[in-house]
Amino acid sequence: MTNPSSSIRKEIQDNFAVHHENQSYTSLDSESHLNDPDALQGNSHPNYNNEVPLELTGISELATTRQLSKIQSRRSSLGAKITGLGVQHEDSHTEGEDLEKSLSKTESISKDDKFNRFSDKTKLICVVIASLSGFLSPLSSLSFLPAVPEIADRFNTTGEIINVSSAVYCIFMSISPTIFSPCSDIYGRRNTFLVCTFMFVICTALVAVSQNLAMFFIFRSLTALFGTSFFSIGAHIIGDLYVPVERATYMAWIISGGQIGTSLGSVGGGIIVNFTSWRIIFWVLCGIGGAMFFLALFYLPETCYETKHSVILKEIQKDDPNKKFVFVPFNLLKIIAALKYPNLSLDGFITIALVFNMYNLLTPIRYVVDPRFNLTQPIFSGLFYLAPGLGYLIGSFFGGRWADHVVKQYIKRRGKRVPEDRLRQTLIPLGLIYPASILIYGWTIEKEKGGMAVPIIFMFFSGIAQTCVFPASNTYCVDSMPELGGDAIGSSYFTRYIAAAVSSASCLRSIQSIGVGWTCTIGAFVLWLGFGCALVLIYFGEKMRVNALIKYGKREA
Numbered sequence: 001m002t003n004p005s006s007s008i009r010k011e012i013q014d015n016f017a018v019h020h021e022n023q024s025y026t027s028l029d030s031e032s033h034l035n036d037p038d039a040l041q042g043n044s045h046p047n048y049n050n051e052v053p054l055e056l057t058g059i060s061e062l063a064t065t066r067q068l069s070k071i072q073s074r075r076s077s078l079g080a081k082i083t084g085l086g087v088q089h090e091d092s093h094t095e096g097e098d099l100e101k102s103l104s105k106t107e108s109i110s111k112d113d114k115f116n117r118f119s120d121k122t123k124l125i126c127v128v129i130a131s132l133s134g135f136l137s138p139l140s141s142l143s144f145l146p147a148v149p150e151i152a153d154r155f156n157t158t159g160e161i162i163n164v165s166s167a168v169y170c171i172f173m174s175i176s177p178t179i180f181s182p183c184s185d186i187y188g189r190r191n192t193f194l195v196c197t198f199m200f201v202i203c204t205a206l207v208a209v210s211q212n213l214a215m216f217f218i219f220r221s222l223t224a225l226f227g228t229s230f231f232s233i234g235a236h237i238i239g240d241l242y243v244p245v246e247r248a249t250y251m252a253w254i255i256s257g258g259q260i261g262t263s264l265g266s267v268g269g270g271i272i273v274n275f276t277s278w279r280i281i282f283w284v285l286c287g288i289g290g291a292m293f294f295l296a297l298f299y300l301p302e303t304c305y306e307t308k309h310s311v312i313l314k315e316i317q318k319d320d321p322n323k324k325f326v327f328v329p330f331n332l333l334k335i336i337a338a339l340k341y342p343n344l345s346l347d348g349f350i351t352i353a354l355v356f357n358m359y360n361l362l363t364p365i366r367y368v369v370d371p372r373f374n375l376t377q378p379i380f381s382g383l384f385y386l387a388p389g390l391g392y393l394i395g396s397f398f399g400g401r402w403a404d405h406v407v408k409q410y411i412k413r414r415g416k417r418v419p420e421d422r423l424r425q426t427l428i429p430l431g432l433i434y435p436a437s438i439l440i441y442g443w444t445i446e447k448e449k450g451g452m453a454v455p456i457i458f459m460f461f462s463g464i465a466q467t468c469v470f471p472a473s474n475t476y477c478v479d480s481m482p483e484l485g486g487d488a489i490g491s492s493y494f495t496r497y498i499a500a501a502v503s504s505a506s507c508l509r510s511i512q513s514i515g516v517g518w519t520c521t522i523g524a525f526v527l528w529l530g531f532g533c534a535l536v537l538i539y540f541g542e543k544m545r546v547n548a549l550i551k552y553g554k555r556e557a
Helices: 004-018 061-076 093-106 110-114 120-133 134-140 147-155 161-189 189-208 215-226 231-241 242-274 279-301 310-319 334-340 340-363 366-372 378-414 419-446 453-480 489-553
Strands: none
Touching: 004 489, 061 279, 110 366, 110 419, 120 231, 120 242, 120 279, 134 161, 134 189, 134 231, 134 242, 134 279, 147 161, 147 242, 161 189, 161 231, 161 310, 161 334, 161 378, 189 215, 189 231, 189 279, 231 242, 231 453, 231 489, 242 279, 242 378, 242 453, 334 340, 334 489, 340 378, 340 419, 340 453, 340 489, 366 378, 366 419, 366 489, 378 419, 378 453, 419 489, 453 489
């Protein structure tokens, strides 16, 4: 005779695998309808102003109701009772009605439970740890740039080939959120964070002892895979702790970690390679990663309200109390598939434009400024990274507060929160300040005008403009489509690092072929295309978003 508990476990796990294409709310995004009612009044989603039960990413709502109803019926015959996740659906109302009524009382997540579980001090500690972790990937990505000629000499290759390793690194950065964003939903933010930090340390140590180019490429790529996870995990943590009208301010902390790490890492790399071996760069990164691991181990709590793994495990433990772990499958391509929604594709192109120009600017600095200003020491060209780094620091915090302010102002005008209003803040930096700064930087270098002061000043302004846009763009992904869960923000990181890969691999060849002036002109046109995408989202995005969600069955007409 078949063991009933084994059958139940199998049905739950099979249901995950078969129906993963239909995603419901995740703990990251359910906060969009569990916060300040004034901020959400009038939103088109039917559940925005109501408490809703926690649902499982990757399970079809209809299939879940039917499956758990069957399990309930079977278990009741054994004298047990199951609590499941009921979602009222047009053709499953009868069998799921009792489940839904029960769950609306016992499983609903109130605003207080969701956002006030931790003290302000604990929240701040979580944000600081998430922000500091954002240093790791860009430090690893760009801190070695001042040492590219020395690394090329060590492996008997060219600087262009070493920069290709940056392109490979960026490809693995784009893959990272497709793995670790859903993992943090399933197994928790803390567990995923600790695993990724530990593996980052191991892989960075292996980069430091690389004996050939292949070993250098492989383990640098793996540091990208694990190190980039902290951006998507950090975005989840912010979503767990703060309501949408506060979120961009704290999202800016996560972004600031990455942006400041990009520049300060390059400065530090220049100092290190000037006085010692390039390998020390990676040993320093290894030490920073180890410090982050222990910080998270002792001070980072689990911020996810209830993980998908814990929900499934509770059900299974009713029949098998000794069960400690259950594998929850997920689809790695779901984050990429989220780009079928036009809003996410347009927002993704905005971040593509930003990151393309960022790597176009930072990657070739030593090859551009050394001959222009007759610099002979890596430390001098490394100091050029301070200008955009200071801009990143100022822009990230200013941009986040500015984005939240714009949202609050338009809530007062409309009487409701429209996610696209947040993007109004991006128009000036994206359409004017950033492209103008890139053009002036490129052509003053090309024509050898203005001395050091002009390119340094406009590198600074480009940094401010870039990180004024990122908080609004990132938060828009989190707020606009809660039905997609972490796939929305994951798709943004996927697209931006593909752009980083293209820029890293092509910028030196472009500068050698057409010059830094025309290379920056191309970058400016890419930014203006991103500006056009922002305009489309601001004026047509709400209608496009709702229609797309209805089309793909995520909302009712």
